[in-house]
Amino acid sequence: MTLPTTDTTVLYPAGALGSTGVVLHREELPDGRAAILLDVTAAHPVDAAWPDQPADRGTLTSGDAPDSPVALLDAVVAASDGSALFLGSDSPVKKGTEGWAFLVAHVVDGQSSLREGDTVTVAIDPEYRRALSAGHTACHLASLALNRTLADAWRKEVTTDAAGAPNFDALAIESSTIIPDGSIDVYRIGKSLRKRGFDPASLDDLEAIAARVDGTLEAWVATDAAASVESPHPVLTGRRAWVCDLPDGRVSIPCGGTHIGALDAFDAISVSFERDDADGAITVTMRTTSTPR
Numbered sequence: 001m002t003l004p005t006t007d008t009t010v011l012y013p014a015g016a017l018g019s020t021g022v023v024l025h026r027e028e029l030p031d032g033r034a035a036i037l038l039d040v041t042a043a044h045p046v047d048a049a050w051p052d053q054p055a056d057r058g059t060l061t062s063g064d065a066p067d068s069p070v071a072l073l074d075a076v077v078a079a080s081d082g083s084a085l086f087l088g089s090d091s092p093v094k095k096g097t098e099g100w101a102f103l104v105a106h107v108v109d110g111q112s113s114l115r116e117g118d119t120v121t122v123a124i125d126p127e128y129r130r131a132l133s134a135g136h137t138a139c140h141l142a143s144l145a146l147n148r149t150l151a152d153a154w155r156k157e158v159t160t161d162a163a164g165a166p167n168f169d170a171l172a173i174e175s176s177t178i179i180p181d182g183s184i185d186v187y188r189i190g191k192s193l194r195k196r197g198f199d200p201a202s203l204d205d206l207e208a209i210a211a212r213v214d215g216t217l218e219a220w221v222a223t224d225a226a227a228s229v230e231s232p233h234p235v236l237t238g239r240r241a242w243v244c245d246l247p248d249g250r251v252s253i254p255c256g257g258t259h260i261g262a263l264d265a266f267d268a269i270s271v272s273f274e275r276d277d278a279d280g281a282i283t284v285t286m287r288t289t290s291t292p293r
């Protein structure tokens with residue numbers, strides 16, 4: 001068995017829905033499934049370090065594998081030091097650690113006949129990808145609109161977001177989950193955020209906040225602004241950014257996910273909030289819903 005020593009080349013940042021590559025390694029997993037490592041792939045893997053966007057769905061097809069097409073059961077970021085393969089949260093190192101290769105592990109049924117050396121075509125489920133890309137773009141826009149709405153809630157200077165507003169989203173985020181045509185962001189407002197100057201009373205009227213966020217989103221969607229993923233190094237660990245030309249200027253946010261190409265893909269984006277108070281902290285959940293045009 002030979003494990004790849006260079007990162008997987010990834011085509012999903014540019015929006016690819018298909019790729020053709022070679023099986024560099026097949027590894028049997030303890031649960032009876034198998035991990036297929038390709039030199040190049042269109043499949044977006046879930047990253048255990050920040051699992052916001054789920055794995056793509058799709059198939060792997062090879063002329064050498066009579067049971068093709070093989071269903072892609074999962075796609076996860078994996079790490080290898082050349083001697084062993086670690087999937088997802090089993091990885092002992094952070095993505096980008098020197099001396100390690102970071103790979104897209106395509107998880108398939110262990111009965112599949114795909115093997116090392118096979119040439120494999122990856123086909124991504126286009127509707128599921130579109131819906132996740134739309135949800136991810138909507139998520140970024142909603143967080144920027146929320147930051148802008150809460151700009152007056154800060155009594156001290158804090159780090160700002162890509163549009164210049166105090167970055168509530170980055171400072172309070174607990175988890176972010178991209179879903180088809182939407183996202184769920186959970187924010188926690190505890191002692192440390194108050195110390196940084198955030199006034200929790202600014203969250204008293206969440207309906208009014210939702211109305212203001214929706215107003216900003218409506219104005220942004222109406223511009224049909226172009227959006228894209230900048231991906232100068234098309235490998236799994238390459239630095240990537242989501243870029244969008246909003247009315248007040250271009251915003252750029254580091255992001256490893258997939259996105260739609262322009263805001264004209266949306267009919268509307270709107271948010272709703274839920275609040276939970278426990279143990280002296282406020283938890284606010286923002287649900288973002290996007291409607292395709």
Ligand SMILES: [Zn+2]
Pocket residue numbers: 136140242254255256257
């Ligand atoms: Zn993102």
